[in-house]
Amino acid sequence: MAAIEVRELTKTYGEVVGIESLSFSVGKGEVFGFLGPNGAGKTTTIRVLLGLLSPTAGSAEVLGADVTSESDLIEAKRRIGYLPADLGFDEDVTGRRVLDYFASIRGDERRAELLEIFTPPLDREIREYSSGNRQMLGVIQAFMHDPDLVIMDEPTSGLDPLKQERFNEFVRAERDRGTTVFFSSHVLSEVRRVCDRVGILREGELVAAEDVESLVDRGGKRVRVQVGGEGSGLGDVEGATDVRRLGDEHRFAYAGDYGTLLAHLASYDVVDVEIAEPPLEDVFMHYYGGSEDSDGEGNESDAGEESGRAPEPASEPAGGDADA
Numbered sequence: 075m076a077a078i079e080v081r082e083l084t085k086t087y088g089e090v091v092g093i094e095s096l097s098f099s100v101g102k103g104e105v106f107g108f109l110g111p112n113g114a115g116k117t118t119t120i121r122v123l124l125g126l127l128s129p130t131a132g133s134a135e136v137l138g139a140d141v142t143s144e145s146d147l148i149e150a151k152r153r154i155g156y157l158p159a160d161l162g163f164d165e166d167v168t169g170r171r172v173l174d175y176f177a178s179i180r181g182d183e184r185r186a187e188l189l190e191i192f193t194p195p196l197d198r199e200i201r202e203y204s205s206g207n208r209q210m211l212g213v214i215q216a217f218m219h220d221p222d223l224v225i226m227d228e229p230t231s232g233l234d235p236l237k238q239e240r241f242n243e244f245v246r247a248e249r250d251r252g253t254t255v256f257f258s259s260h261v262l263s264e265v266r267r268v269c270d271r272v273g274i275l276r277e278g279e280l281v282a283a284e285d286v287e288s289l290v291d292r293g294g295k296r297v298r299v300q301v302g303g304e305g306s307g308l309g310d311v312e313g314a315t316d317v318r319r320l321g322d323e324h325r326f327a328y329a330g331d332y333g334t335l336l337a338h339l340a341s342y343d344v345v346d347v348e349i350a351e352p353p354l355e356d357v358f359m360h361y362y363g364g365s366e367d368s369d370g371e372g373n374e375s376d377a378g379e380e381s382g383r384a385p386e387p388a389s390e391p392a393g394g395d396a397d398a
């Protein structure tokens with residue numbers, strides 16, 4: 075049994091399509107990144123999975139529970155952790171009170187361990203919390219009852235790079251202990267670091283769900299070569315595309331095997347060579363077919379991370395204990 079099974083799932087808001095005929099599954103123990111730009115349907119999918127929105131058509135199961143069955147879902151939610159995009163904590167209480175509240179509902183056997191990794195100021199009121207501290211408190215409440223499955227909506231938003239790295243390390247360790255993690259993101263480099271598999275959502279439809287390495291292979295390696303002399307015909311090797319010359323440097327994308335490339339380069343007087351993975355943005359654009367071009371420099375930027383977010387649907391208290 076998969077941890078998450080989604081079949082032909084559609085959710086519309088009146089005329090507006092949130093997601094359409096979405097199908098995917100997430101295996102037990104897998105870390106699955108759910109990628110898409112603002113408005114692609116990530117939050118809608120997550121809210122349906124938590125029973126917070128009813129699907130218009132299709133079906134979804136989490137840990138074997140039909141998300142439209144309140145009784146099944148209540149049982150399954152004991153084994154699920156949830157980090158919503160909009161945490162919705164009570165501003166007047168301390169972080170400790172927030173954790174005590176969730177502990178009273180679902181338990182907190184991992185609280186102490188999590189507080190050694192994530193360090194929000196527990197005795198301050200939430201209104202004094204920075205967004206990073208709120209997010210850390212959210213991560214602690216999502217994991218502290220030792221769930222089998224954790225669903226997170228943009229978990230690293232608001233975290234500084236050091237805390238993001240701590241979060242990434244934590245997710246990798248969670249995978250090693252067998253926890254299934256499903257999280258949405260529009261930060262491509264982040265999913266690359268921690269996910270086994272990635273689903274790319276575009277305008278409510280899944281356009282790809284594959285392992286991260288295949289996605290990267292699909293984009294082709296980025297090759298830069300400097301040679302003595304003219305280097306004519308240097309880009310004439312099977313698998314090379316987008317061949318360009320900048321001064322004495324030759325650049326191209328390469329989707330063939332290393333042996334062929336190295337044999338080809340051996341006939342030149344190579345001064346310098348660099349073979350790098352493509353920026354995931356390029357892979358992403360391949361699926362979106364957008365006109366936004368990467369800079370071709372191989373930079374893995376977090377484009378969009380700071381961009382304005384579409385208004386969130388009505389928020390619910392963290393922990394997903396709103397009505398099914």
Ligand SMILES: Nc1ncnc2c1ncn2[C@@H]1O[C@H](COP(=O)(O)OP(=O)(O)OP(=O)(O)O)[C@@H](O)[C@H]1O
Pocket residue numbers: 087090091092093110111112113114115116117118119159260383384386387388
């Ligand atoms: N409550 C709502 N009423 C009407 N339309 C909605 C509602 N919630 C979402 N939508 C629409 O559904 C589509 C998917 O939105 P959703 O919030 O699921 O996307 P998202 O991928 O989570 O985006 P973001 O990265 O901005 O959070 C968008 O067109 C959005 O405007």
